[in-house]
Amino acid sequence: MKLHTSILTLVMSFFLSINVFGNEPYYKNVQSKYLKEEMHIGIGGDFNKDLPTVSNTFLLEKELTVAGIKVLVYKNEDTQNLLVFTEGFQQKYGWVVLHHTESDKLGVVIQELILNIYNA
DSSP states (O other), X not given: OHHHHHHHHHHHHHHHHHHHHTTSOEEEEXXXXXXXXXXXXXXXXXXXXXXXXXXXXXXXXXXXEXXXXXXXXXXXXXTOXXXXXXXXXXXXXXXXXXXXXXXXXXXXXXXXXXXXHHHO
């Protein structure tokens, strides 16, 4: 009986910790296979709050839809670097900055970013 109570207490503690801490936003960095930069994945955060913060030095250049996901491509006029930001799905979203010399990799980077968000 004591073992049963201990296991039940352990299981209840686990589920309570998920409910208490599971709603807190956090960010995960994933190394890109195609870029030197890391991809940033926001989980449980606020897309509308993070987007202006991340893109404050960039201007919106294109809006795309890839596999049903909205992808925003921004450009920094001074450095010519690109920022790729995906609109959230399942309370997850992500972004990565491409150096202007790597802009030819935009297609595979968007694909990789969406897959990394999905797998996060």
